[in-house]
Amino acid sequence: MEKQKLSLEEIISGWLSRQPKWYSQAMHLALRGEYSSEEIAALAAAACEEAGANLKAEEPITLAPYEQSDLASVGITSREVVLKSITAVNSVNAIKPGSELRFSSTGLTVIYGNNGSGKSGYSRIIRNASTSRSGPKNILSNVFEEKAVPSASFKATVNGHPNTFVWQADNDGYPIFPEISFFDSNCASQEISGRDNEVLYTPRIIGSLTRFSRLVSDVANRIQLASDQIKAVIGVSAVPVDLRDSKRITDLLASKDEAEATRLASAAAMDQKDKDRLLKLPQLIASDPSTLLPTLTRRRNELATMRNQLVGLYKCCQADFIQSYARAQVEESGAEKAATAARDLVRSSSMLDGVGNDVWKTLWEAARAYSDNVAFPKEKFPIAHQGALCPLCQQPLSEEASARMNTFEEYVRGAAEANLTNKRYALKKLVKQFTDAVASVKTGRSAVGMLNEASARESMDRLLRRLEGIDAMQEEQVLAELSVLTEEAGKSIRAEIVNLDAKIKAATESKNPEKVAQLKEELVDLKCRSWVADNKEILVSDAAKRAKKERLAAAIGTCNTRSISNLVSAVSKMEIVERMQESFTYELGRLRADKQPVSLTTHVKTGRQYQQIALEGTREAARNVLSEGEQKIVALAGFFALLDVTPGKSTVVLDDPITSLDHLWRKAVAKRIVEEAAIRPVVVFTHEPVFCNELSDLSLARDVPIAYRTVSRRGTSTGIVIEDLEWEARSVNERIKALRNEAVALRQREKAGDFRTDSELDEELRHCYSKLRSTWERAVEAVLLAGVVERGARQVHTQKLKQLIDISEEDIRTVDDNMSKCSLLTEAHDDPLTAPDAMPTIKDFEDDVKVLADWAKAVNKRR
Structure with a gap:
C-alpha cells in the first residue's frame, strides 16, 4: 500500500518535536508576521535558560507556543492586483503621449492590433512592471524625437482599493506588480532554454519559514552580543613570559568553573618561608658553575674575535706587507708609463685626430671583422705585406702604411693597457686589505667594556684613538x-x-646541571604561586565569566539554521515541487500536448528553488529538439501550471500566445485562456483576427465577459486605442450585434433630425449593407462551412467536412438571395441597371440582419 503523504501541519509539528522547546515560540512569531526587538530578547532568554545560562530580558515578555492554527495566517497571498488601465505618459516607443489602454476588471480583455500599431509598446511596459520569466527588458524612447526617459502610469485595484502607480524605464528592478503574471515569446524561449529558471512562485509559508530562519539567527546574534560583552580581565598576555607555560597558570586561565578556580588559586597560597625562598633562589642559581659557564664562554668567544681583528691589522703594519705595497706601487707606475708610450706611438703614427679613442677602436674592430670574415678569410688581419689592399679604402698599402697598421693592431690588442689594469687592481687590493682591517678593529669598540684589566682597556683605547680618521x-x-x-x-x-x-676549565669540572635545573624549576613554581596569589580574585571571577560564556555558546549552538533549511526543503517539495509537477502534467493534457516527452524537474541551489522543463530520456535541451510550436505549447503549459499553484486572482497577461501554433493547439490555448478568464481577469494581446473570433465564440459559450480594444496608428503616432475590435477581427455574432446597434443608432439619429435629406440616410444604409454583406461572407466561412476553409490560413480542416452533409438548398438560396441584395446596395457598385427599385428602410435593414442571425442560429443548432 502506498505510504500516505504527510500534510504541511504534520511536517512542521514533527520537525518542531525534534528541536529545542523555544523553537515552538519562535515559529509562532514567524508565522504571525514581523517580530520586535523585545521578542528577540525574550526568545534569547528562553534559549539560554534551556541551555542552563541566565540571560534575563530587560522587559520580560510571555511568548506563546506554536499551534497548527498559526498556519491559517499564511494561507492566502498578501495582495490581489487587478489591472485597470495603462497610460503611456512619455516617450514609450512611438506611442502617442497620453494614450490610455483600459482593461476589464472581470473576464477577458482582447487587445487587437496589426504590426506596428503600438500594441507591443503597451505589452512591454506591462512585462517590465509584472512578473515574467524573461524579466524586464529595455524599452526605447521615440527615436525620432528628443530623447527622454520612457514613463507610464497604471491604474489598478489592490485588494479592492483603487491605486495609481508610476513606472519609469530607469527604475526597472523589483516589479511594481509581482502578483501579475506575464507571458510572451521571450518567456517561452527562456522557459525551455535548457537552463535553470528560478521558480517564480514562492508560497507564503516559505516566506514565513525564511523569516523563522532569520529570527533564529537574530536570537543567536543577540546571545552572541551578550557573550561578547563578557570579557575576562586577565589573559595570557598579562602573564610574565617565563610563566606562560606553567600548568598551574594555564589551568586557571582555562578554567570554566568558579569552584574549581577557587581551589586551584587556594592551592597556590604562599607562607613567609616560601616568600624568603623566592628571594634566595636567584642568588643560588647565579652562583652555580652551570649558570656561570655560558657567560664565561660567551665572553671568551667575543675576546677571541677581537684578538683576531687585531692580528689582521698587525699583519698590515709589518715589513712583508709594506714591501708588497711598495713593490705594487712601482709596478703600477711602470705599467702606466708603458701604456702611455703605446698611446703616444699610435698618435705619432697617425695623421688624424682621435686615433686611439673609443670611436676609433669601434671602426678598427669593424675593419678586422670585415677582413677576416669577408674580404680575406684565409689571411690574418692586418694584411700588411707588399701589394696588400686596405680593407677600409681598398687601396694598395705602402710600406709605411703597412707598418702603421701593425702598430695600430698591437695597440688595440691592448697588452700594455691590460698590464696596467692588472697592476692597478693588485695595488688597490692591498689598500683595501689595510682599510678593512682598520674598520674591523673599530667595530670592536663596544666590546672594550668587557675587559677586566684596566691596562687592557687602556691599550685598546689608545689604539682606537689613533685609528680615528684613518680610512686610507x-x-x-x-x-x-x-x-x-x-x-x-x-x-x-x-x-x-x-x-x-x-x-x-674550573667551572666545567665543578658544574652540576641537575641541581641548577631543580632550582630553576622551583623558582618558576614559586613565581607562579606568587602571581596567582596576587591575582586570585580576578582569576576566580574570570573563571565564572568563562563558565557563563560556555553556557551561552551552548545556547547559540541550538540556533541551527541548517536544520531549518532542511525543513524549508521539505515544505518546498510539498508546496512547490510536487504541486508544480502535478499541475504541469495536468496542463499538458488540457492543452492537448500530453504526448510531448517533457517533464518539470526542480532542485534547490543556494537556498532558492529552481525548475527546468527537460526532455525525458536525454540531456539535450528541449529547444534543440522540439519544433517552435512544440516549444511554445510546452512553455504555455509551464505558465499555466504556475497560475494553478499561485493563490489569488490577480490579472494575467499574455502577448501573442498562439504564434507558431497550429489550429488544434490554437483552439486548445484559446479554450484554456477562456477557462482562466472565468476565474480571474485575463488580458490577451494578438494580431490574429481568427484567434479573436475563437476567443469570442468560446467566451460566449462559457458566459465569460469579454471586452475588446483595438490599437492602431495614425501617421507617425502609434498606440491609438479604440474601445472595440476592428470589423475584420469580429466574429459573426459580434458583427450581428454591432449591426443591430447601428440600426438603433440610425433610428435615434432619424428621430433627432440629424439627416438633412433622404440621400444622407440612404448613404448610411448603403454603408450598413456593405458591412452586412461582409458578415454574410464571414458566416459562409465560419457557420455554413464550419471553418473547413479559413481565409488567411494555409491548412484545410478536412476533419470538419462531416459537418457539411446537412447543407441544404434552402441554405444556399438564403445565402445567395441575401448576398445579392447586399451587393445591389453596397457602396462598391455604381451600376444604375442593377440598382434596386427603391432604397430599403431602417426597418428593412433590421429585418435583413434578423434573417442572418436566425439562419446562423438554425445552422449551429442543427449541428
Whole structure:
C-alpha cells in the first residue's frame, strides 16, 4: 500500500518535536508576521535558560507556543492586483503621449492590433512592471524625437482599493506588480532554454519559514552580543613570559568553573618561608658553575674575535706587507708609463685626430671583422705585406702604411693597457686589505667594556684613538706606530683569554646541571604561586565569566539554521515541487500536448528553488529538439501550471500566445485562456483576427465577459486605442450585434433630425449593407462551412467536412438571395441597371440582419 503523504501541519509539528522547546515560540512569531526587538530578547532568554545560562530580558515578555492554527495566517497571498488601465505618459516607443489602454476588471480583455500599431509598446511596459520569466527588458524612447526617459502610469485595484502607480524605464528592478503574471515569446524561449529558471512562485509559508530562519539567527546574534560583552580581565598576555607555560597558570586561565578556580588559586597560597625562598633562589642559581659557564664562554668567544681583528691589522703594519705595497706601487707606475708610450706611438703614427679613442677602436674592430670574415678569410688581419689592399679604402698599402697598421693592431690588442689594469687592481687590493682591517678593529669598540684589566682597556683605547680618521693607506712611519699599539693591545687581550680559559676549565669540572635545573624549576613554581596569589580574585571571577560564556555558546549552538533549511526543503517539495509537477502534467493534457516527452524537474541551489522543463530520456535541451510550436505549447503549459499553484486572482497577461501554433493547439490555448478568464481577469494581446473570433465564440459559450480594444496608428503616432475590435477581427455574432446597434443608432439619429435629406440616410444604409454583406461572407466561412476553409490560413480542416452533409438548398438560396441584395446596395457598385427599385428602410435593414442571425442560429443548432 502506498505510504500516505504527510500534510504541511504534520511536517512542521514533527520537525518542531525534534528541536529545542523555544523553537515552538519562535515559529509562532514567524508565522504571525514581523517580530520586535523585545521578542528577540525574550526568545534569547528562553534559549539560554534551556541551555542552563541566565540571560534575563530587560522587559520580560510571555511568548506563546506554536499551534497548527498559526498556519491559517499564511494561507492566502498578501495582495490581489487587478489591472485597470495603462497610460503611456512619455516617450514609450512611438506611442502617442497620453494614450490610455483600459482593461476589464472581470473576464477577458482582447487587445487587437496589426504590426506596428503600438500594441507591443503597451505589452512591454506591462512585462517590465509584472512578473515574467524573461524579466524586464529595455524599452526605447521615440527615436525620432528628443530623447527622454520612457514613463507610464497604471491604474489598478489592490485588494479592492483603487491605486495609481508610476513606472519609469530607469527604475526597472523589483516589479511594481509581482502578483501579475506575464507571458510572451521571450518567456517561452527562456522557459525551455535548457537552463535553470528560478521558480517564480514562492508560497507564503516559505516566506514565513525564511523569516523563522532569520529570527533564529537574530536570537543567536543577540546571545552572541551578550557573550561578547563578557570579557575576562586577565589573559595570557598579562602573564610574565617565563610563566606562560606553567600548568598551574594555564589551568586557571582555562578554567570554566568558579569552584574549581577557587581551589586551584587556594592551592597556590604562599607562607613567609616560601616568600624568603623566592628571594634566595636567584642568588643560588647565579652562583652555580652551570649558570656561570655560558657567560664565561660567551665572553671568551667575543675576546677571541677581537684578538683576531687585531692580528689582521698587525699583519698590515709589518715589513712583508709594506714591501708588497711598495713593490705594487712601482709596478703600477711602470705599467702606466708603458701604456702611455703605446698611446703616444699610435698618435705619432697617425695623421688624424682621435686615433686611439673609443670611436676609433669601434671602426678598427669593424675593419678586422670585415677582413677576416669577408674580404680575406684565409689571411690574418692586418694584411700588411707588399701589394696588400686596405680593407677600409681598398687601396694598395705602402710600406709605411703597412707598418702603421701593425702598430695600430698591437695597440688595440691592448697588452700594455691590460698590464696596467692588472697592476692597478693588485695595488688597490692591498689598500683595501689595510682599510678593512682598520674598520674591523673599530667595530670592536663596544666590546672594550668587557675587559677586566684596566691596562687592557687602556691599550685598546689608545689604539682606537689613533685609528680615528684613518680610512686610507698610511705611510711607513704611521704603520710602525700602529704596529706597536696593536701588539700591546693584542698581548693584553691574550692575557684575559688565558684567564678566562682557566675559569671555564674550573667551572666545567665543578658544574652540576641537575641541581641548577631543580632550582630553576622551583623558582618558576614559586613565581607562579606568587602571581596567582596576587591575582586570585580576578582569576576566580574570570573563571565564572568563562563558565557563563560556555553556557551561552551552548545556547547559540541550538540556533541551527541548517536544520531549518532542511525543513524549508521539505515544505518546498510539498508546496512547490510536487504541486508544480502535478499541475504541469495536468496542463499538458488540457492543452492537448500530453504526448510531448517533457517533464518539470526542480532542485534547490543556494537556498532558492529552481525548475527546468527537460526532455525525458536525454540531456539535450528541449529547444534543440522540439519544433517552435512544440516549444511554445510546452512553455504555455509551464505558465499555466504556475497560475494553478499561485493563490489569488490577480490579472494575467499574455502577448501573442498562439504564434507558431497550429489550429488544434490554437483552439486548445484559446479554450484554456477562456477557462482562466472565468476565474480571474485575463488580458490577451494578438494580431490574429481568427484567434479573436475563437476567443469570442468560446467566451460566449462559457458566459465569460469579454471586452475588446483595438490599437492602431495614425501617421507617425502609434498606440491609438479604440474601445472595440476592428470589423475584420469580429466574429459573426459580434458583427450581428454591432449591426443591430447601428440600426438603433440610425433610428435615434432619424428621430433627432440629424439627416438633412433622404440621400444622407440612404448613404448610411448603403454603408450598413456593405458591412452586412461582409458578415454574410464571414458566416459562409465560419457557420455554413464550419471553418473547413479559413481565409488567411494555409491548412484545410478536412476533419470538419462531416459537418457539411446537412447543407441544404434552402441554405444556399438564403445565402445567395441575401448576398445579392447586399451587393445591389453596397457602396462598391455604381451600376444604375442593377440598382434596386427603391432604397430599403431602417426597418428593412433590421429585418435583413434578423434573417442572418436566425439562419446562423438554425445552422449551429442543427449541428
